[in-house]
Amino acid sequence: xxxxxxxxxxxxxxxxxxxxxxxxxxxxxxxxxxxxxxxxxxxxxxxxxxxxxxxxxxxxxxxxxxxxxxxxxxxxxxxxxxxxxxxxxxxxxxxxxxxxxxxxxxxxxxxxxxxxxxxxxxxxxxxxxxxxxxxxxxxxxxxxxxxxxxxxxxxxxxxxxxxxxxxxxxxxxxxxxxxxxxxxxxxxxxxxxxxxxxxxxxxxxxxxxxxxxxxxxxxxxxxxxxxxxxxxxxxxxxxxxxxxxxxxxxxxxxxxxxxxxxxxxxxxxxxxxxxxxxxxxxxxxxxxxxxxxxxxxxxxxxxxxxxxxxxxxxxxxxxxxxxxxxxxxxxxxxxxxx
Amino acid sequence: xxxxxxxxxxxxxxxxxxxxxxxxxxxxxxxxxxxxxxxxxxxxxxxxxxxxxxxxxxxxxxxxxxxxxxxxxxxxxxxxxxxxxxxxxxxxxxxxxxxxxxxxxxxxxxxxxxxxxxxxxxxxxxxxxxxxxxxxxxxxxxxxxxxxxxxxxxxxxxxxxxxxxxxxxxxxxxxxxxxxxxxxxxxxxxxxxxxxxxxxxxxxxxxxxxxxxxxxxxxxxxxxxxxxxxxxxxxxxxxxxxxxxxxxxxxxxxxxxxxxxxxxxxxxxxxxxxxxxxxxxxxxxxxxxxxxxxxxxxxxxxxxxxxxxxxxxxxxxxxxxxxxxxxxxxxxxxxxxxxxxxxxxxxx
Numbered sequence: 001x002x003x004x005x006x007x008x009x010x011x012x013x014x015x016x017x018x019x020x021x022x023x024x025x026x027x028x029x030x031x032x033x034x035x036x037x038x039x040x041x042x043x044x045x046x047x048x049x050x051x052x053x054x055x056x057x058x059x060x061x062x063x064x065x066x067x068x069x070x071x072x073x074x075x076x077x078x079x080x081x082x083x084x085x086x087x088x089x090x091x092x093x094x095x096x097x098x099x100x101x102x103x104x105x106x107x108x109x110x111x112x113x114x115x116x117x118x119x120x121x122x123x124x125x126x127x128x129x130x131x132x133x134x135x136x137x138x139x140x141x142x143x144x145x146x147x148x149x150x151x152x153x154x155x156x157x158x159x160x161x162x163x164x165x166x167x168x169x170x171x172x173x174x175x176x177x178x179x180x181x182x183x184x185x186x187x188x189x190x191x192x193x194x195x196x197x198x199x200x201x202x203x204x205x206x207x208x209x210x211x212x213x214x215x216x217x218x219x220x221x222x223x224x225x226x227x228x229x230x231x232x233x234x235x236x237x238x239x240x241x242x243x244x245x246x247x248x249x250x251x252x253x254x255x256x257x258x259x260x261x262x263x264x265x266x267x268x269x270x271x272x273x274x275x276x277x278x279x280x281x282x283x284x285x286x287x288x289x290x291x292x293x294x295x296x297x298x299x300x301x302x303x304x305x306x307x308x309x310x311x312x313x314x315x316x317x318x319x320x321x322x323x324x325x326x327x328x329x330x331x332x333x334x335x336x337x338x
Numbered sequence: 339x340x341x342x343x344x345x346x347x348x349x350x351x352x353x354x355x356x357x358x359x360x361x362x363x364x365x366x367x368x369x370x371x372x373x374x375x376x377x378x379x380x381x382x383x384x385x386x387x388x389x390x391x392x393x394x395x396x397x398x399x400x401x402x403x404x405x406x407x408x409x410x411x412x413x414x415x416x417x418x419x420x421x422x423x424x425x426x427x428x429x430x431x432x433x434x435x436x437x438x439x440x441x442x443x444x445x446x447x448x449x450x451x452x453x454x455x456x457x458x459x460x461x462x463x464x465x466x467x468x469x470x471x472x473x474x475x476x477x478x479x480x481x482x483x484x485x486x487x488x489x490x491x492x493x494x495x496x497x498x499x500x501x502x503x504x505x506x507x508x509x510x511x512x513x514x515x516x517x518x519x520x521x522x523x524x525x526x527x528x529x530x531x532x533x534x535x536x537x538x539x540x541x542x543x544x545x546x547x548x549x550x551x552x553x554x555x556x557x558x559x560x561x562x563x564x565x566x567x568x569x570x571x572x573x574x575x576x577x578x579x580x581x582x583x584x585x586x587x588x589x590x591x592x593x594x595x596x597x598x599x600x601x602x603x604x605x606x607x608x609x610x611x612x613x614x615x616x617x618x619x620x621x622x623x624x625x626x627x628x629x630x631x632x633x634x635x636x637x638x639x640x641x642x643x644x645x646x647x648x649x650x651x652x653x654x655x656x657x658x659x660x661x662x663x664x665x666x667x668x669x670x671x672x673x674x675x676x677x678x679x680x681x682x683x684x685x686x
Contacts, residue, residue, distance in 0.1 A: 005402070035639075045483055046483040046661070046662070046663055047482070047483035047485060047661060048483075048484065048488075076487075086407060098483070098661055098663055098665075100662075101660070102662075105658070105662075106661055106662030106664070106665060107658075107661055107662065107665065108661050108662045109483070109485045109486060109661030109662070111483060111485060111487060111488075112486065112661070123487065123488035124487075125485075126446070126447065126487055127419045127447075128419070129450075157418070157419045158419065160419055160420050160423055161418070161419050161420050161422075161450070162419030162420065162423070163422075188390075188391075188418070188419060189391050189395075189398070189419075190394075190395035190398070191391050191392045191393075191394065191395060191416055195394075195639070196416060196417065196418040197418065209442030220440060239459065263395060309437065317664065318662060318664040319526065319660075319662035319664050319665050319666040320664070321665065322662060323665065324655075324657065324660060324665050324668050324669060325655065325657055326656045328656075328658070337655070
């Protein structure tokens with residue numbers, strides 16, 4: 001990943017190096033998720049997993065637009081958001097495999113990825129639970145005057161739980177430096193979001209309830225997502241308060257590992273596959289003059305990276321039972337904030 | 339590419355449809371639960387169901403597949419993800435005589451409705467005299483690599499609420515009969531379905547429309563004379579496996595399945611202790627202040643003169659349920675742990 005430094009030194013989004021960085025990151029997320037799926041089919045990924053295939057542009061754009069000390073809060077569909085903060089592939093994959101070399105030594109698994117040193121404050125597997133927590137982290141940044149911003153990703157289904165309303169309202173009245181990003185992939189698990197929601201756009205149609213501008217964007221348009229990420233993060237950092245972004249996107253697969261998603265119309269799936277953010281962006285870069293050799297090299301590097309990460313993860317032993325009670329309690333030795 | 343290998347009864351989402359009984363008439367625990375719901379919906383039109391993805395999709399674990407076609411979306415209601423409101427809707431509708439059965443996609447998510455469950459549902463009749471025939475049901479328990487947000491055994495929380503019956507069946511027939519009893523009960527009932535059991539355990543299940551199993555009654559699943567293993571839920575199956583192994587080594591363990599953890603069937607527990615004089619209290623809920631702690635205290639208090647050995651408890655430690663198979667296996671009581679505990683008790 002390129003070193004993005006601070007806001008002031010961010011390259012302009014039109015510059016090729018940002019676009020290349022965005023493409024590289026999306027490709028890395030894509031190869032990781034495809035490999036995670038393959039390893040699940042080989043019964044190596046234990047438990048369940050929720051893949052972000054098709055939704056990479058959102059995580060990648062925000063990941064690139066964030067400062068290294070900003071906070072990410074995301075859902076159980078959080079592999080992409082974790083990697084987008086610079087967490088290496090190998091420990092993430094090892095965590096999915098339940099290995100000692102995993103990001104949390106095998107204690108959490110796919111749904112609970114967390115790496116506080118990367119500002120990745122956790123994946124939350126209870127729908128909506130993390131919106132108030134992101135607001136709390138943002139409040140801490142506001143109190144400390146640190147200039148940090150919290151970015152909180154959640155699905156369309158989360159917009160109907162009480163915590164969504166409570167967090168949005170509080171963040172708005174306290175002008176907290178937080179960006180709420182609704183990844184609307186059209187399905188609340190297995191049920192169309194429209195069947196259980198009073199408005200067409202579950203997040204943006206509700207923005208006015210919190211005095212916020214509605215921001216409804218194509219979540220598969222990487223350039224647009226980066227522009228929105230930059231703007232909303234800038235707004236938060238400059239003290240103008242929260243934003244609520246609704247990025248419309250689509251899961252390539254089912255809700256979780258073994259869900260064939262038969263409840264989705266084939267025509268709808270086909271339409272969205274044609275809007276695959278990685279393929280579309282690749283074509284865009286090529287048409288704007290980026291050599292296909294450059295793009296192919298990026299893809300080859302990502303493949304090599306995931307191959308190496310897979311081997312490292314597989315070589316790591318299953319978690320030692322001696323770890324089972326470690327870190328239930330603070331022993332005062334945490335490197336985080338102490 | 340290898341073919342998908344999905345553990346039977348594993349974390350569930352997207353798992354295969356529930357299917358039907360076998361030709362021999364055996365039903366899995368999951369099918370038995372679906373039959374109970376179906377029969378009670380047929381019997382009493384005041385019974386209705388609400389929950390996330392239960393209608394068109396048929397439920398995350400496919401318990402309610404086919405219900406919306408038979409009963410319609412007015413009685414099989416897809417809700418938003420909003421557990422506090424699901425419980426509140428159930429409570430409010432029950433006040434005027436409806437008999438809601440609310441599905442939680444995982445028992446872990448019951449804590450998102452905790453206030454309505456413990457503060458309102460459990461206490462309402464006490465002040466109003468209005469019965470709340472509400473059933474809250476959902477998959478609980480670990481052993482399926484679902485980690486700390488999808489593996490909870492919440493029965494101690496709700497058994498402690500004072501006003502909710504808490505049911506934790508281990509066998510398909512018990513699950514069916516107890517769920518039907520819960521739906522017909524005028525009190526709030528929490529019905530916890532152990533997800534490890536869903537597709538693993540099957541047996542011949544009664545088909546009579548009025549087959550009921552009484553709430554609050556334990557059942558001796560295996561007679562024995564040396565040690566009583568008092569347990570419930572998935573641990574019943576571990577205890578039975580351990581008892582079989584012990585029998586081959588000349589030890590006789592009795593397995594008492596509580597079936598309902600609140601109210602607790604003290605009589606059946608104490609009768610077993612009178613017979614064996616040794617107690618192993620086994621639970622998948624935490625050891626500290628868990629269901630096992632209550633059972634052990636009851637035995638110590640009321641059967642002291644019958645005991646030949648201290649009461650032993652076997653339960654997981656008070657830590658989040660870990661993910662990695664090696665860690666989760668160490669966390670959960672296993673068959674060999676149960677055998678070792680019985681051997682320790684027998685040595686007294």
